[in-house]
Structures are given as C-alpha cells and as structure tokens.
Amino acid sequence: MTPSLRAQPVPTAAPAADAPYRDARRSPAERTQDLLGRMSFEEKFWQLFMIPGDRDDRSHDYQHGAFGLQINVPAGMRADALRSDSLPAAVVARAHAARINALQRYFVDSTRLGIPLLPFEETLHGLGREGATTFPQAIALAATWDTTLMSRVAGAIATEARARGIRHSLSPVVNIANDVRWGRVEETYGEDVQLVAAMGRAYIRAFESRGIVATPKHFVANVGDGGRDSYPVEFSERLLRERYFPPFQSAIQQAGARSVMSAYNSVDGQPASQNRTLLTDVLRKAWSFEGFVISDAAATGGSIVLHHTEANTASAARHALESGLDVIFQSSYDQHRGWLNGFRTGGLAPALIDSAVARVLRVKFALGLFEHPYVNADSAGLVSRSASHLALAREAAIKSMVLLRNTNRQLPLSPKIRRIAVIGSDALEARVGGYSPPGARAVSIADGISAGAPPGAVVRVHGGVPRLWRDLAIVPATAFSSDSSGRRVAGLSGQYWNNITLNGAPTLQRRDAQVDFQWTLSSPGRGIPFDWYSARWEGTVRVPTGGVRTLAVEGNDGYRLYVNDTLRIDRWFKSSFGTQRATVRMAAGSSHRVRFEYFEATGNARLRLLWDAGVQDTQAAQIALAVQMARTSDVAVIVAGIEEGEFRDRALLGLPGKQEALIRAVAATGTPVVVVLTGGSAITMPWIDQVAAVLDAWYPGQEGGNAVADVLFGRASPAGRLPLTFPMHEGQVPLHYAHKPTGRGDDYLDLTGHPLFPFGHGLSYTSFAYDSLHVELRPKTDSIALRVSLTVTNSGPRASDEVVQLYLRDVLARVARPVMELAGFARITLGAGATQRVTFDVTRSQLQFLDETLQRIEEPGTWRVMVGASSRDIRLRQEVVVP
Numbered sequence: 001m002t003p004s005l006r007a008q009p010v011p012t013a014a015p016a017a018d019a020p021y022r023d024a025r026r027s028p029a030e031r032t033q034d035l036l037g038r039m040s041f042e043e044k045f046w047q048l049f050m051i052p053g054d055r056d057d058r059s060h061d062y063q064h065g066a067f068g069l070q071i072n073v074p075a076g077m078r079a080d081a082l083r084s085d086s087l088p089a090a091v092v093a094r095a096h097a098a099r100i101n102a103l104q105r106y107f108v109d110s111t112r113l114g115i116p117l118l119p120f121e122e123t124l125h126g127l128g129r130e131g132a133t134t135f136p137q138a139i140a141l142a143a144t145w146d147t148t149l150m151s152r153v154a155g156a157i158a159t160e161a162r163a164r165g166i167r168h169s170l171s172p173v174v175n176i177a178n179d180v181r182w183g184r185v186e187e188t189y190g191e192d193v194q195l196v197a198a199m200g201r202a203y204i205r206a207f208e209s210r211g212i213v214a215t216p217k218h219f220v221a222n223v224g225d226g227g228r229d230s231y232p233v234e235f236s237e238r239l240l241r242e243r244y245f246p247p248f249q250s251a252i253q254q255a256g257a258r259s260v261m262s263a264y265n266s267v268d269g270q271p272a273s274q275n276r277t278l279l280t281d282v283l284r285k286a287w288s289f290e291g292f293v294i295s296d297a298a299a300t301g302g303s304i305v306l307h308h309t310e311a312n313t314a315s316a317a318r319h320a321l322e323s324g325l326d327v328i329f330q331s332s333y334d335q336h337r338g339w340l341n342g343f344r345t346g347g348l349a350p351a352l353i354d355s356a357v358a359r360v361l362r363v364k365f366a367l368g369l370f371e372h373p374y375v376n377a378d379s380a381g382l383v384s385r386s387a388s389h390l391a392l393a394r395e396a397a398i399k400s401m402v403l404l405r406n407t408n409r410q411l412p413l414s415p416k417i418r419r420i421a422v423i424g425s426d427a428l429e430a431r432v433g434g435y436s437p438p439g440a441r442a443v444s445i446a447d448g449i450s451a452g453a454p455p456g457a458v459v460r461v462h463g464g465v466p467r468l469w470r471d472l473a474i475v476p477a478t479a480f481s482s483d484s485s486g487r488r489v490a491g492l493s494g495q496y497w498n499n500i501t502l503n504g505a506p507t508l509q510r511r512d513a514q515v516d517f518q519w520t521l522s523s524p525g526r527g528i529p530f531d532w533y534s535a536r537w538e539g540t541v542r543v544p545t546g547g548v549r550t551l552a553v554e555g556n557d558g559y560r561l562y563v564n565d566t567l568r569i570d571r572w573f574k575s576s577f578g579t580q581r582a583t584v585r586m587a588a589g590s591s592h593r594v595r596f597e598y599f600e601a602t603g604n605a606r607l608r609l610l611w612d613a614g615v616q617d618t619q620a621a622q623i624a625l626a627v628q629m630a631r632t633s634d635v636a637v638i639v640a641g642i643e644e645g646e647f648r649d650r651a652l653l654g655l656p657g658k659q660e661a662l663i664r665a666v667a668a669t670g671t672p673v674v675v676v677l678t679g680g681s682a683i684t685m686p687w688i689d690q691v692a693a694v695l696d697a698w699y700p701g702q703e704g705g706n707a708v709a710d711v712l713f714g715r716a717s718p719a720g721r722l723p724l725t726f727p728m729h730e731g732q733v734p735l736h737y738a739h740k741p742t743g744r745g746d747d748y749l750d751l752t753g754h755p756l757f758p759f760g761h762g763l764s765y766t767s768f769a770y771d772s773l774h775v776e777l778r779p780k781t782d783s784i785a786l787r788v789s790l791t792v793t794n795s796g797p798r799a800s801d802e803v804v805q806l807y808l809r810d811v812l813a814r815v816a817r818p819v820m821e822l823a824g825f826a827r828i829t830l831g832a833g834a835t836q837r838v839t840f841d842v843t844r845s846q847l848q849f850l851d852e853t854l855q856r857i858e859e860p861g862t863w864r865v866m867v868g869a870s871s872r873d874i875r876l877r878q879e880v881v882v883p
Contacts, residue, residue, distance in 0.1 A: 186680020
C-alpha cells in the first residue's frame with residue numbers, strides 16, 4: 001500500500017546552521033540524503049516544478065522554495081518597454097544579475113531550508129535576455145563544420161549567462177532535422193548524426209565546464225509526418241537507435257549533460273513526457289543517466305488535452321514520474337495548484353518523489369549553489385556584448401556562410417565596382433532567428449554592405465517586397481459593435497452550442513472582439529466539446545475610409561455569412577480548409593448587420609473573417625522600382641528570406657510572397673544578380689539559373705550585416721558547408737544523403753531523386769586538390785580501426801578554409817546499411833599554394849552496427865573509404881578489408 005502523503009509529519013523549524021546538508025565537506029549524495037529527510041511534501045513538490053517567474057507579484061508564494069525560475073530583466077529594461085535597444089548592454093546585464101541575486105537571496109535567506117534556485121534560460125545562440133550577444137543561429141553554427149569554433153561560441157554564451165547567475169540552460173537542440181519542412185530546423189545542427197553529435201558535444205562541454213547545466217532536447221524526436229512540429233512518431237527501435245538516439249547518448253555519456261528535456265509528441269503511442277521506455281529503460285538503465293529530466297513547457301498536461309491518454313493531472317503526474325520524468329515545466333505560477341493537488345491525490349509513492357527530488361538536489365549541491373548562490377553583478381556588465389564576443393559573433397557568421405552557386409566567379413565583387421543595388425526587405429530587417437535575445441542590436445545586411453563597400457562605390461537600397469503579403473486583412477475588432485442590455489458596445493455577440501446544429505439554448509454566451517480563432521488544441525470555451533460544437537456571431541460592422549469590395553472567410557468549413565440578412569457566403573458542409581470570397585459594395589462610413597455561423601464536427605478549427613479594407617497592392621510598383629534601380633547598377637544584391645519557427649512549419653519550401661517574381665524581374669534586366677538568402681532551412685530555387693551567385697547567410701546574428709559584406713567584397717572567403725540536403729522540390733522531401741539502398745530506383749517520373757544541393761556542399765573563392773589517400777588498418781586490439789590520411793593543397797589564388805569530409809560505406813552487410821555515412825570532418829586553413837596532410841581516426845565503434853536481432857556487432861568485411869568536399873563531390877576513394 002502506498003503511504004499517505006497527508007500522514008507525513010510537516011516540519012516547521014529551520015535546520016541548524018551545522019546541519020549536515022550545509023556542510024560543503026560532505027558529498028552531494030550525503031548532503032542530499034540529509035536534506036531530503038528534513039523536507040515537507042510542499043518543499044519536495046516545489047523542487048520538481050519550474051516556471052517563468054519572480055516575486056513582483058506578491059500573490060506568488062514561494063515560501064516552500066522552487067526548482068528554478070526563468071527570471072526576466074527589470075521591467076523598464078525589457079525590449080517591449082523600449083523603443084529600441086537603447087540601453088547599454090552592460091547596464092541591462094548588471095541589472096539582470098542584481099535581480100537574479102535578489103531572488104536567490106530570498107530563497108536562501110527567507111525560506112525554511114534555504115535551498116537556492118536554479119535560474120534557467122534559453123541559450124540557443126545567445127543568452128535569451130536583453131543585452132546579450134546574439135550569435136548566428138544554431139543551424140548556421142553547424143554550417144561552420146568547426147567544433148572548435150562551436151566551443152568558443154558556446155563558451156562565450158555560457159560566460160554571459162553565468163555572469164548573470166544563470167545556472168541551467170535549456171539548450172542545445174540535438175534533434176535530427178529529418179524533414180526540412182519542419183519550422184524548427186533552424187534550432188538544430190542539421191540532418192547528420194555525426195555532425196549533430198559533434199556540435200552538441202562541443203556546446204554542452206562548454207556549458208558544463210563553466211558550471212551551467214546543459215539540457216539537450218527534445219528527447220527523442222520532435223518532428224513527425226509532413227515535417228510537422230511535435231507530430232506523433234512511430235519509429236522502429238532500429239531507426240531510433242541508429243539515427244535519433246546517438247546525439248543524445250553522446251551528449252550524456254561523452255559531454256556530461258546533467259539535464260534532458262523530453263518532447264511534446266508521442267513516441268510509439270506514449271507521450272514522450274511519460275514514456276517509460278525512453279526515460280527509464282534508455283536514459284536511466286541503458287545510458288546510466290544520473291541527472292534530471294524536465295518536460296517541455298506545459299507538455300506534461302499534453303497527455304490530458306492532446307494525447308488523451310490521461311484523465312486528469314493526478315494520473316498524469318503519477319505516470320510521468322513513474323516513467324522517469326523528474327521536473328514538470330509549466331508556463332505560469334497559477335498552474336502549480338493543479339499539479340500540487342495531482343501530486344497529493346495521484347497515488348504517488350513517497351519514495352518515487354524522493355528519487356526525483358534527490359536528482360535535482362544532487363545537481364544543486366554539485367554546482368556549489370549552496371555555498372556560492374550569488375554573482376558579482378558588475379562582472380555581468382563587463383562580459384555582455386564585450387568587444388571580444390562581438391568579434392567572435394562576426395567570425396562565426398563569416399565561417400557559417402555557404403556559397404551555393406558562383407557562376408563566372410561573380411563573387412567576390414570587384415573592388416572597382418561603382419554602383420551597387422541592394423534590394424529586399426530582408427536587407428533592411430536584421431533577422432537573427434528564433435530564440436534570440438529580445439531587442440538584439442543587429443547590423444542589417446544593407447548597413448553592412450553600405451559600410452563595407454569599396455571606396456567610391458555608391459550603394460542604393462530598396463526594400464523590394466515583403467516576405468508575406470495578403471490581399472485581404474482580418475476585420476479588426478474596432479470595426480465591430482453589438483447590442484448589450486439596450487446599448488451599443490464593442491465586439492460581437494457570440495453564442496456557442498454543444499451540438500453542430502445551433503439547436504436549443506446556447507451552452508455559452510459571451511462577447512468576442514472579432515472572428516479570428518484557432519482552436520487547434522482546445523474547445524471554444526467551458527462546457528463545449530473540442531470536436532463537436534456550433535457558434536453564431538452577430539453585430540454591426542462599420543466600414544472604414546476607402547470602402548470594402550471583398551468580404552471573405554478563411555478557415556475550416558462549414559460556415560455561412562449573412563450581411564444585412566442576405567446570405568453572401570455559404571459553405572455549410574464539411575470538406576476542407578480554404579478561403580471563400582464574396583464581392584460586395586460597402587461604402588466608407590456605412591454600417592451593416594452581420595451574422596456569421598459555424599459548426600465543427602471533428603475539432604482542430606481555424607476561422608477568420610476578412611475584407612479588403614485598407615489593403616493596397618503596391619508590390620508590382622515596388623518590383624518596378626527595384627528593376628529600375630538594378631538597370632542603372634553594376635550589380636544587384638537581392639536579400640530574400642523565409643518564414644518559419646516553432647509551430648510554424650512550411651508546406652512550401654520556396655521564397656514566400658512575391659520574392660521569386662522580384663528575383664526574376666531584376667535578373668531580366670541583364671544586370672548580374674547575387675541572391676543572399678536568410679533563413680534556417682532548405683529553400684527551393686526555381687529561379688537559380690537566372691542569377692549569377694547565391695550565398696546562404698542563414699540567420700547570421702548581430703554582426704551578420706558586416707559578415708555578409710566581408711564575404712561579398714572578398715575580405716573573407718566563404719567556407720561554410722550545408723548541414724542539410726536542399727531538395728529541388730517539396731515532392732522529394734524527406735531527402736537525406738545517408739539513406740539506405742533503394743529496392744529499385746530513386747527517381748520520379750517527373751523529377752530526379754537527386755538534390756538541388758547535397759549535404760556538405762559549399763563553394764570557395766579558391767580551389768583545392770586532394771591526393772595521396774592512405775588507409776592504415778590498425779590492430780584488432782586498438783580502439784582505432786582505421787587511420788585515414790590524405791594531402792590537401794590550395795591550388796587557387798588566395799588563402800581560404802576547406803572542409804575535408806570523410807565518408808564510409810559498408811560494402812556487404814547482413815542488414816541494409818546506408819549508402820554512405822559521414823565518419824569525420826576537418827576544417828583547415830591553407831594559404832595559396834599551401835599543402836597539409838589531414839588525418840582521420842575511425843574508431844572501431846564506428847564500424848559497428850545493429851544486426852538483425854538489434855545486437856551491436858562488428859562484422860568482418862570490406863569498407864569503402866571516401867574523401868571529398870561534399871557527399872556528392874567525392875575526390876578520393878579506396879576499399880579496405882577489415883578482418
């Protein structure tokens with residue numbers, strides 16, 4: 001029988017100053033055991049609950065302590081409170097550190113046990129708070145193929161974080177980017193197991209060595225069918241073990257990560273946050289992980305409202321902890337009440353709670369937080385956006401850039417060039433990618449080119465066309481009014497039924513500001529099933545200046561729209577998603593009665609009421625102006641980008657809006673066109689044969705504009721390499737270089753199976769020759785199986801980096817093996833005419849694989865050793881028999 005939590009004694013007195021857990025001479029395990037015995041149920045719960053928060057709201061009671069908080073900068077220094085990033089970084093960092101110190105002091109001095117916080121933050125490519133240095137996005141860092149550089153960048157981020165008192169990082173993302181439609185590809189290190197693992201290790205070691213707990217995420221796969229975020233995955237055990245586990249296993253066993261974040265999605269039918277196979281059998285037992293596991297934000301409740309595998313928070317909490325989760329991560333303080341009650345009533349064994357709390361406390365003791373909970377706030381001001389960190393951000397951006405195409409050596413631009421047109425909204429907007437520090441003071445590409453152009457060159461800038469543009473806008477809340485108790489009030493009168501026929505008395509009545517809803521994860525309101533309801537909105541709409549010629553509804557049918565009691569849009573059946581339009585004549589200043597009705601029979605609803613009021617299509621005119629500027633220029637640099645991000649997956653991989661039309665129109669002038677791409681994933685390029693050069697700048701961080709200029713004007717030679725395969729068309733996706741052999745062919749009736757640009761691709765401003773490949777077979781007793789060496793010579797006119805890539809293929813195996821796999825890489829720097837011998841050690845474990853019974857074996861046989869400049873550009877190859 002499970003002991004009653006209510007029956008446990010509730011300690012009240014503060015422990016003596018000489019309590020064993022306060023003795024730094026004792027081991028973390030001893031101190032943890034002593035502290036556990038002194039803790040109340042509430043104190044234990046709060047060590048397993050993490051949220052964003054502070055003590056500004058005095059109704060937030062932290063008297064029992066807390067696992068950790070995500071602590072904002074002071075209110076007046078937040079990006080949303082400033083017109084621009086106007087405060088010096090040192091001032092913001094110092095104030096943030098002081099704020100964290102104050103919170104830490106409360107927990108140490110004013111709670112009964114004095115357990116310090118574990119302040120946490122996002123640190124994907126920079127500390128996620130104002131005043132921090134913004135480095136290139138994670139995918140860009142992967143494109144450097146330089147683990148030493150990654151270590152330096154991660155070290156700089158960790159230094160800024162530690163100086164402010166941050167001791168827990170919610171990074172890095174070591175998920176495999178198995179589908180480039182996924183909106184979070186930008187956060188990853190690409191598609192390859194070896195590259196992802198290597199970059200992850202470099203990042204994690206930099207953080208852990210500086211006393212910050214790193215959190216590889218999201219365990220184990222965070223993207224499913226169609227490239228959709230957090231979609232369920234039904235991967236075989238072989239696929240998980242061969243492709244998705246290795247970066248996490250490496251992060252834990254080789255890099256020493258002390259925390260892991262589980263994923264939102266389900267894996268083989270079980271939510272990842274309560275998946276015993278993943279969290280206990282794999283993490284704890286197979287990999288001997290001793291740290292703590294946290295959920296993704298609000299993910300533990302996903303088993304109730306999304307996966308529908310749990311009835312309530314009590315059972316969700318019990319099954320999560322029983323499966324191996326330690327810490328429940330939620331998004332607000334108020335949510336603790338339901339989880340605290342769930343802990344009380346869910347039948348959780350006290351020993352299970354104690355095990356989870358112990359894992360958290362051991363880390364806090366090991367970090368030295370009990371002895372050194374505070375930081376020197378002045379130090380935070382010294383390191384945030386220091387000159388050395390800004391220089392490193394620029395270096396990293398330069399090294400990340402991938403020259404995809406360079407027809408007739410258009411790049412670098414000639415120093416004699418005199419008229420440069422810089423075109424595109426992304427040229428003006430300094431985009432730095434998701435999970436960036438708010439208010440980053442980034443150098444735009446337009447500013448970088450203007451500042452970095454040769455003396456005497458004239459740089460003219462045109463905004464081109466926006467990434468996203470629509471010919472319809474959401475009818476705003478300010479346009480609606482309705483009757484309420486005999487008077488006119490803003491908004492629409494909304495009625496909701498728990499049936500799909502608008503039948504009987506409404507279950508819910510309320511006032512809605514406008515029709516702009518997305519009930520993907522929930523129902524419209526209390527008492528309404530998420531997948532069985534109907535609704536009616538009524539009111540008056542007032543037409544603004546310019547009038548209205550088109551009304552439309554975007555969303556899932558069925559719906560119908562009445563204007564002045566006349567049915568204007570009728571789609572009262574269930575079929576699909578789309579936009580239905582009606583031509584109207586609504587004069588400026590006029591008012592019209594509207595009634596909009598909707599029903600949903602399966603859930604997952606999106607719904608918007610649109611019109612063309614105030615919408616002006618100026619894109620044709622803007623393209624014409626850009627064309628005119630290009631005609632009178634020596635070169636046109638078009639900066640174009642994509643839209644993506646968390647829960648922003650892409651069905652289409654081309655440039656959005658009318659950017660492709662802009663590129664074609666400018667290219668048609670005959671002026672050479674250089675396209676600079678901003679984004680964090682693959683982009684299809686049906687326009688590519690019309691332009692002279694394409695440079696992928698990714699999201700290059702706050703020094704990105706200067707870095708782009710350095711590459712365009714030849715002060716630096718590009719040497720980034722793709723960590724992803726770029727397809728020609730969405731129909732080829734998913735497309736990976738390391739696939740297993742096909743059972744027949746890999747082409748399509750109407751398209752090749754080959755990519756637009758292969759994994760590892762990237763051009764240079766010079767050329768390199770590869771020769772003298774030698775493969776040494778090492779003794780069977782050696783952990784090194786093969787030593788591969790070759791000579792690389794810079795055969796071109798200038799110094800540059802080269803990324804030498806080693807691939808292997810198991811020629812004959814008892815199970816199907818990949819056609820090739822990355823086994824090693826080295827980024828080297830060579831002056832013109834210089835030669836270097838490059839050596840790779842292939843470990844014996846790299847020759848092992850899972851046999852038909854999923855046992856790991858090393859099978860004697862022939863291996864093909866391939867060395868080249870990309871997965872398709874193999875320069876040298878040799879076969880070797882491994883006994």
